[in-house]
Amino acid sequence: MPQPDDSEDKPVRARTMAEIAALAGVAESTVSRALAGSERVSEETRERIRKLVQESGYRINSRARSLRTRRSRTIEVVIGISETNRQHFSDPFFSQIVAAIADALAENDYDLLLSRARPWDDVEGADAIASNRADGVIIIGQGREPEKLAEYAASRRNVVVWGADIPDRSYPVVGSDNLLGGRLVARRLLAQGRRRLVFLGDIRHVEIGLRHRGCMEEMTSAGAAPDQTLTLSMPFDSESAYGATRELFRGGIWHDAVFAASDVLAVAAMQALSDLGVRVPEDVSVIGYDDIALAAYVSPALTTIRQDTVAGGRALVENLLTLLDGGEARDAILPTELIVRRSCGGS
Amino acid sequence: MPQPDDSEDKPVRARTMAEIAALAGVAESTVSRALAGSERVSEETRERIRKLVQESGYRINSRARSLRTRRSRTIEVVIGISETNRQHFSDPFFSQIVAAIADALAENDYDLLLSRARPWDDVEGADAIASNRADGVIIIGQGREPEKLAEYAASRRNVVVWGADIPDRSYPVVGSDNLLGGRLVARRLLAQGRRRLVFLGDIRHVEIGLRHRGCMEEMTSAGAAPDQTLTLSMPFDSESAYGATRELFRGGIWHDAVFAASDVLAVAAMQALSDLGVRVPEDVSVIGYDDIALAAYVSPALTTIRQDTVAGGRALVENLLTLLDGGEARDAILPTELIVRRSCGGS
DNA sequence: AGGCGCATGGCAATCGATTGCGCAAACCCC
DNA sequence: GGGGTTTGCGCAATCGATTGCCATGCGCCT
Known part of the structure; x- marks a missing residue:
């Protein structure tokens, strides 16, 4: 028959600060201060309490703590x-x-x-x-x-x-500087001689709108007729971008560049182009935005604006x-x- | 000079239940019950309190709530x-x-x-x-x-x-059934006549280990010599996979298939192969695991085990x-x- | 020996909401 | 009009930790 044993290795579980306090033979407030590392409690007592906390597997109740402190971290x-x-x-x-x-x-x-x-x-x-x-x-x-x-x-x-x-x-x-981002994209495309752009994305979103505007302004000021640019509005998912791109290029290749508001859209657009036998970048250039991790690993690797x-x-x-x-x-x-x-x- | 105004449209901000209670002329407990939709409070009172809450922009303090209820949702x-x-x-x-x-x-x-x-x-x-x-x-x-x-x-x-x-x-x-997943991959590769496999991933992870084992067992029971299989251990990031794959295939194409423990690794491996001029899937088959959204959109599209x-x-x-x-x-x-x-x- | 100061630690109020229990008013019926 | 039910609400304890303030004990100085 196992004898009752009060040896120290018995792991007493403690659930509240009061229990720790009882174990340590001090007041709750002392435990609180000890755990907070307050100088008001002697190093010795702090250490004793810390040890008790360890052994008993006690965890501060963060709800009570933040109710009192008014901060929840x-x-x-x-x-x-x-x-x-x-x-x-x-x-x-x-x-x-x-x-x-x-x-x-x-x-x-x-x-x-x-x-x-x-x-x-x-x-x-x-x-x-x-x-x-x-x-x-x-x-x-x-x-x-x-x-x-x-x-x-x-x-x-x-x-x-x-x-x-x-x-x-x-x-x-x-x-990021969305306006500048749009400009950079336009400049690059213009430098390549591309002028017939498709923009993919919902320009009602503030940031997307700016990317769009930057790009348009640069194109226009370079003399590209605005009506050569097509803006396709769509939500932020691959399926929409794939579908819209496929639809657009199905009849033939008239546009020579795609600027997508996000890399996810760009990758989907490239897939659609590939499925249609349109070559990237030979026939159509594609540029995205974000520089997600996979951008560098798709094929062809995706040109994009980096957001750190x-x-x-x-x-x-x-x-x-x-x-x-x-x-x-x-x-x-x-x-x-x-x-x-x-x-x-x-x- | 603006006169003091007590009209009802003055938006009184309330921060605690006690304030709502005061506004409504009832006790805190009644407010609590009203907000909880208790039948113990008359519909009329409930409605009045609800309205007050709306107007005053009051929000229950979830810290106090969960301290008391012992649930935080x-x-x-x-x-x-x-x-x-x-x-x-x-x-x-x-x-x-x-x-x-x-x-x-x-x-x-x-x-x-x-x-x-x-x-x-x-x-x-x-x-x-x-x-x-x-x-x-x-x-x-x-x-x-x-x-x-x-x-x-x-x-x-x-x-x-x-x-x-x-x-x-x-x-x-x-x-998912990782063992089966591994088997399915092996079967597919075997059906294609591939026998010289490279496995990418840290098999010390339980799930990865099972994928690996399933694949190996199937290969072995199909008569493929186990020593034709190479297991490259690596963490879960693109860079490692890219580097390891590139290193392995740099000397030439001896292996004819890559099974990566995750799609992220697979995509990176494909990129490495592509950069080396190794053709996928003609020279080497690549299969991943997870079926992340982008798997369908990389080029070539990635074969993979779907995890729903x-x-x-x-x-x-x-x-x-x-x-x-x-x-x-x-x-x-x-x-x-x-x-x-x-x-x-x-x- | 008396007094002062410092180092430690305890008391109790507090944060804001929930809830068991009890009380009062209203309503019913005889 | 009185006794018994409902119905609707309020009282006060409680959840667990924090903290301002006070109390105790000890050492040290004169």
Whole structure:
């Protein structure tokens, strides 16, 4: 018969700070301070408590903690692009930037809450949606209704946005120079002698609109007749781009260049061209936007505008934490660079 | 001079339930019940409170709520694959499945917390890591140390895992049949007359190991000499796969097929082959695993084993919620299917 | 020996919402 | 009009950690 045993190796599970306190023979407040590393508790006591915590597998209850401290060390990330559904989160560009944000947050000991809805879309659902769950919000993309975003952000000092530096915004932004990006694309295509462009993407999205405008302005000022340019509006998915491209080129090759608003669209367009026997880049040049990881690995490799997601994620997080700290955020327009690869005749 | 105005259109901001209660002239408890839709509060009062909540822009403080209710309606998602860093979250496969999980959770009004560390990696950092922040945990991938995962999960009833049905596990799994997947790949390659295979991937990962084993077994039982097969171990990133493939084929084409543990690796391998002037699929067949969105759009289109992320995400969430509800989870081995495309000579 | 100061640690209020229990008003019936 | 039910609400404890302020004990100085 096993005798009751009070030896030290018995692993006592502790669930609350009070239990740890009892174990250590001190008050709850002391445990709290010890765990916070306060100088008010002697090094010796701190060490004893730390050990107890280890052994008992105790974990601070972060809900109670953040109720009291009014901070949760959690940041909410919202993909603002999609109007109809959330699936576009699976676009590699978005997941790359979310990953970058996650890493930057982790370095600062923050957690990342992936939001299921844009906070300014007032849900009519009778319930009051719970909130106060994150200390700050990072919004990816200004979407098609920047006014709503601006209104939402106007009353808060804990919102930063990945997007473009547009007028009337009420929040700090980090992003690439979309106008310049569009220009760079146009210049490259013009240098190649291409003039009959197809633009793929929904220009109602602020950033896409700017890319489009930059490209158009440059084309026009170079003397290309605007009516040689076709703009195909479409959502952010491969299927749409594939279908539209195929439809367009089915009758023959009149256009000689495709500028897609994102790499995902560009890759799908190239596939459509390939399926139709149209050669890239000989017959048609294709340029994308984002420089997702796979861009370099498709065949032909995709020429694209690089958006530095790692730098972007870091800048977003830094700005947000600065804001939360009472400081001022600094907008960051990241270097915007054309990466020339085979799809437009590069090496 | 603006006169003080008490008209009803003055938007009173309320921050706590107590304030709403004061506004409505009832007790806090009544507000709580009203918002919860309790029958204990008259429809009339409920309506009045609802209206007040709307006008005042009040949001329930979810921290206080979940402290009290002991549920947060939040699920933590952990990418268990990477041993060294977290960057692999940007692998399209992982982001697809995270997206699917996010959607399934949203349908059930749960939030998704993206974790920065695997909970069983005991951080030696002196601080007790906060916890109790999610009601349940979804782990993607069993990683290279399934025992640790098993130990972690053994003591809880709120963990589900995307992975393989291996012995000694202590948690429900959802996943594809990796062994069968490997077999299907081998059969296809054998049918094509390919016998000199290269396997790309880290077989220490449980799932990868099974894919590898299935493939090997099938090859061997078909009489292919095992020593004709080369296994290249590597992490989950494009660069490694590109480099290793290039290195291997630089000297000439001896192997006639590549089976990569993931599509990302496969695409990179194809790029390396293409850069070396090796033709796919004429000289070398390439098959991947996952069927990420881009697989159909690379050129040549990638043959691969499809993992249904949408069904998987849904199954994971359903199982987890069932567990949380006190029910029993049902392991789900999803249909495992070879999608034949050009990269192995398909249409 | 008395007094002062510092180092440690405990008390209790607090964060905001939830909920078991009990009370009061209203309504019914006889 | 009185007793018994409903119906609708309020009281107060509770979830677990944090923190301002006070209390205790000890060493040290004069």
